[in-house]
Amino acid sequence: MKKALWRLFCRSSFSRRFWLILVIICVIWSAALVNVTLIFNDRPEKESEVLKMEIIRLSEEYVKALANENGNMVDGPYAGRFTAYDLKKTMAVLLESMLERLHRLENFINVVTNGTMLNNTQNISSKDKQASFILAKDLIMGIKEECILTEEDIKMYPNCRSKMYWMSKMWKSDNCYASYGVDGSDCSFIMYLSEVEGFCPKKAWSGSKQLKLKDGGPVNNANINVSLSSLMQLLIDPNERQGYAWIRMRITRMWSRWSAAATRLSKHDYMANRSKKKILVHLGLLSKQSGWKFAENQFKGGPLGELVQWSDLISTLYLLGHDLTITSEVEQLVEILSHLPAAKSPCQSRKELPVHIIYTDIVGLTQFKKRVKGGYGKFSCLFRILDSFGTEPAFNHRNFAKQNKILTSWGGQDLLPRQFFTMFPHSPDNSFMGFVVEQHLNNTDVQSTKRKQQAVVYGKNDYMWKGKEKYLNVIKDFVEIHGTVAGDKHENVPKYVINHGILNGADLHKLLSESKIFIGLGFPFEGPAPLEAIANGAVYINPKFIPPLNNKNSPFFKGKPTQRQLTSQHPYAEEFIGEPHVYTVSIDDLDEVKKTVQKILNKDEFKPYLPYEYTEEGMLQRMNAYIQHQDFCLFDAKISKWPPLDAITTILGPAGKSCRDTCSEKNLICEPNHFLELNNQEAIEKQNLKCSNMIKSSNIYYPAYNIKTKQCITQADNLLLSCVGSNEQLQRLCPCRSYIKGQIALCIGCER
Incomplete structure (x- = not known):
C-alpha cells in the first residue's frame, strides 16, 4: 500500500497532488476510524463521529497550509517550479507516520480478535526491503530520486537514449506528456518511456525496482464459442x-x-x-x-x-x-x-x-x-x-x-x-498465419472414389493459359483434361479441354477426387487450390521457375516488399510436401513433363494428404499460441520468453548463407525473436572465434563474423534483425529452433 501511494504521488502534477493528498488522508483515516468503530462498538456513536470529523478537518487545514506555502516556489535539489519537492518531503513524513500508526492499530486489532501479536516486519520479504522506494528521511536529507541508465540498460534497450533525446526537445509539444508526470527532468523521461512507451528499462525513482503497469479490472477467460x-x-x-x-x-x-x-x-x-x-x-x-x-x-x-x-x-x-x-x-x-x-x-x-x-x-x-x-x-x-x-x-x-x-x-x-x-x-x-484447406469429403470417401484417367487444370482465367498449349498437349495424350475457367471468352484454352466454369466447393472437390492430376500453369502464385487438390488425392504438377522469379525479373513482384526467390509456382508444396504428392518440373522441358506424367499414372494409390497446419484444428492451435504469447508492445526484451530458450540452438552459418538457409539445412527454423541474445561479442566468440575488433552496423546481415577482416559485427538497429540476407564475407550467427512436424510455426511445447 505504501509503495502504491508513493508511486502515485510522485507521478502526479502539483494540482493533482494537492487533491490526491487530501483524498489519501481522508481515505486512510476514515478507513482506520471505521475499523476501530466496528471493534469498539460499545463506544457512543456520537463521540466517534465527532472525533472522525475533527481529524479530517485538521488534516484539510494542514494540507491547504502546505499547498499555499509550497505552490509557487523554486524548491529542493531539482530547482524547478511546481515540483513541490519540500511538500513531497513533508507528505512523506506524514504518510510514513500515518502508515506506522495503522500498523500498530492492526496489531492491536489482532490481539483483540485473535489473541496474537504480529510483528510489523513479519510479512515484508527481504526482497521487498531491498527494493523499497526513497524514504521520508532520505528526502529530508536532500537525496534525489535517481534514474541512471547503466551500460547494461543501454544494451538491453538500445532505443532508450534516442527516445530520451527526443523527449528532451519535444516533451512540451503536447500537454499529454505532463499529464503522465513528465516535467523536463531525465527521471520523468525515463519513467514515461519505460512505463508508458516501453523504450527504457522499467525503474523505480530510486532505480532499485522495476515497475509494471497493469491493466485495470479483472482478467476474463476466453471460452470456446461454437454459436x-x-x-x-x-x-x-x-x-x-x-x-x-x-x-x-x-x-x-x-x-x-x-x-x-x-x-x-x-x-x-x-x-x-x-x-x-x-x-x-x-x-x-x-x-x-x-x-x-x-x-x-x-x-x-x-x-x-x-x-x-x-x-x-x-x-x-x-x-x-x-x-x-x-x-x-x-x-x-x-x-x-x-x-x-x-x-x-x-x-x-x-x-x-x-x-x-x-x-x-x-x-x-x-x-x-x-x-x-x-x-x-x-x-x-x-x-x-x-x-x-x-x-x-x-x-x-x-x-x-x-x-x-x-x-x-x-x-x-x-x-x-x-x-x-x-x-x-x-x-x-x-x-x-495460414488458412484452412476446405474439405468436403473425408479421407475414406476420397480413397473409395474411383479415379478416372483425367486431370484438372489450375487456371480459372483465360489469360493464365496463354502460351501453355505445347505443355498441355503432352499431358492430353495420357489423360482427359478438365478446366474451371470463368467467363465466355476462352481464346487461350485448347478446344479439347472440358470446361466446367466456376464450380462451387463441393462440385470442385468431387471433380478433384475423381482426377489423378492437378496441372499447374505457373500462375497464380502460392494459392490454396494445390493444397485442396492434394487433400483430395490428386497429384500436383508444380511448374519450376528457371531462373527463380523475384522483384527484379517479374512484373508481378515488382513493388512487393520482399526479395524472395520463387523457385516454383508453389514453393510450400515443393519444400514441405514434395513427392509423391507434388512433382516440381520445368514445364518447358517437354520430355521431363512426359516422364513425370507417366510416373504419376503408374502409381497404385492416390492417397489424400493435408499438413496439420492447414486443418481447422491446426490453425486454431497456432493462432491461440500467437494470441496468448505474442506481445509486440514489449520493446527490446533481452531474452524472449516465447518461443522458450530451450527450443533454440545457436548455429554459426557458413559464409554467404542466410540464417533461413543455415537453420533449414539442420532441419530447424530461424527464430528472429532470439536474435537479441546473440547480438554481442561474447555470443560470437563462443563459436570458437576471436574478434580482431568489435563494430556495430545497420544492415540485415548482423550479428555476424567477417572472415576477411576477422571483425565481429553486431546489429545497431533492432528492426533490421533478419533471418534473410547473406554476404559472401560474413558468417551469420543464427538462432534456430525446433518445430512440430506439420506445424512449423510452433516449436515443440510452444503450443502451451
Whole structure:
C-alpha cells in the first residue's frame, strides 16, 4: 500500500497532488476510524463521529497550509517550479507516520480478535526491503530520486537514449506528456518511456525496482464459442454491399468442421485459463476506398485467396472465445475511432485503448494512419497485418529502404517484422498465419472414389493459359483434361479441354477426387487450390521457375516488399510436401513433363494428404499460441520468453548463407525473436572465434563474423534483425529452433 501511494504521488502534477493528498488522508483515516468503530462498538456513536470529523478537518487545514506555502516556489535539489519537492518531503513524513500508526492499530486489532501479536516486519520479504522506494528521511536529507541508465540498460534497450533525446526537445509539444508526470527532468523521461512507451528499462525513482503497469479490472477467460448465429450477426454489412457475402458462405459451409475441431482442441490443458482479448478486425481490402473491388468481384472469378484467409481468421478468433468487432468501411472505422480520445493524443499509452489486438491489411493500416495521425504510435504495436507474400525487414524499415532505394508503397511501415502475417511460411521474419484447406469429403470417401484417367487444370482465367498449349498437349495424350475457367471468352484454352466454369466447393472437390492430376500453369502464385487438390488425392504438377522469379525479373513482384526467390509456382508444396504428392518440373522441358506424367499414372494409390497446419484444428492451435504469447508492445526484451530458450540452438552459418538457409539445412527454423541474445561479442566468440575488433552496423546481415577482416559485427538497429540476407564475407550467427512436424510455426511445447 505504501509503495502504491508513493508511486502515485510522485507521478502526479502539483494540482493533482494537492487533491490526491487530501483524498489519501481522508481515505486512510476514515478507513482506520471505521475499523476501530466496528471493534469498539460499545463506544457512543456520537463521540466517534465527532472525533472522525475533527481529524479530517485538521488534516484539510494542514494540507491547504502546505499547498499555499509550497505552490509557487523554486524548491529542493531539482530547482524547478511546481515540483513541490519540500511538500513531497513533508507528505512523506506524514504518510510514513500515518502508515506506522495503522500498523500498530492492526496489531492491536489482532490481539483483540485473535489473541496474537504480529510483528510489523513479519510479512515484508527481504526482497521487498531491498527494493523499497526513497524514504521520508532520505528526502529530508536532500537525496534525489535517481534514474541512471547503466551500460547494461543501454544494451538491453538500445532505443532508450534516442527516445530520451527526443523527449528532451519535444516533451512540451503536447500537454499529454505532463499529464503522465513528465516535467523536463531525465527521471520523468525515463519513467514515461519505460512505463508508458516501453523504450527504457522499467525503474523505480530510486532505480532499485522495476515497475509494471497493469491493466485495470479483472482478467476474463476466453471460452470456446461454437454459436454460428452470433457470429453471423457480426458479419452483417451495414451498407448492404454484400461485402461479407462470400465470407459468410464459406464460414457457414465449414462450420461443422470448425466447431468439431474447436471442441477437440478444448480438451487440451493449454486451452484452459486463456485471457480473453478485445479484438478489432478491419478488412481494408473490402472498403470502397481501396479501389480493388473485392466485394464486387467475389462471385465473378475475382481473387479469393485473401478472402479465404480473412474468413478463416474470423472463424478462428470467434471460436477461441475472443470479443470481436468487425469493420470493412472507413466510415465504420472513423465511428469507432471517434470514441477513443486517446487516439488523438501523441502520448503512446495503451491503457485507455478498448482493444488488445487489431487485425487488418496494408489498405486498412493506411486508413488507420490517416484517421489517427498523431496518436498512431500507441496503436502500432497492436497491429497484425494480413500480408499474402510477406514483408522483409529491409523493406519494412523506412529509412533503410529509402537509403537503399527499395522503398515501395507496400513497405516502409516500421513495424516489427513479426507483425506481418502470411498465407504461407515464406520467411521466418514474419508470422505464418495460414488458412484452412476446405474439405468436403473425408479421407475414406476420397480413397473409395474411383479415379478416372483425367486431370484438372489450375487456371480459372483465360489469360493464365496463354502460351501453355505445347505443355498441355503432352499431358492430353495420357489423360482427359478438365478446366474451371470463368467467363465466355476462352481464346487461350485448347478446344479439347472440358470446361466446367466456376464450380462451387463441393462440385470442385468431387471433380478433384475423381482426377489423378492437378496441372499447374505457373500462375497464380502460392494459392490454396494445390493444397485442396492434394487433400483430395490428386497429384500436383508444380511448374519450376528457371531462373527463380523475384522483384527484379517479374512484373508481378515488382513493388512487393520482399526479395524472395520463387523457385516454383508453389514453393510450400515443393519444400514441405514434395513427392509423391507434388512433382516440381520445368514445364518447358517437354520430355521431363512426359516422364513425370507417366510416373504419376503408374502409381497404385492416390492417397489424400493435408499438413496439420492447414486443418481447422491446426490453425486454431497456432493462432491461440500467437494470441496468448505474442506481445509486440514489449520493446527490446533481452531474452524472449516465447518461443522458450530451450527450443533454440545457436548455429554459426557458413559464409554467404542466410540464417533461413543455415537453420533449414539442420532441419530447424530461424527464430528472429532470439536474435537479441546473440547480438554481442561474447555470443560470437563462443563459436570458437576471436574478434580482431568489435563494430556495430545497420544492415540485415548482423550479428555476424567477417572472415576477411576477422571483425565481429553486431546489429545497431533492432528492426533490421533478419533471418534473410547473406554476404559472401560474413558468417551469420543464427538462432534456430525446433518445430512440430506439420506445424512449423510452433516449436515443440510452444503450443502451451
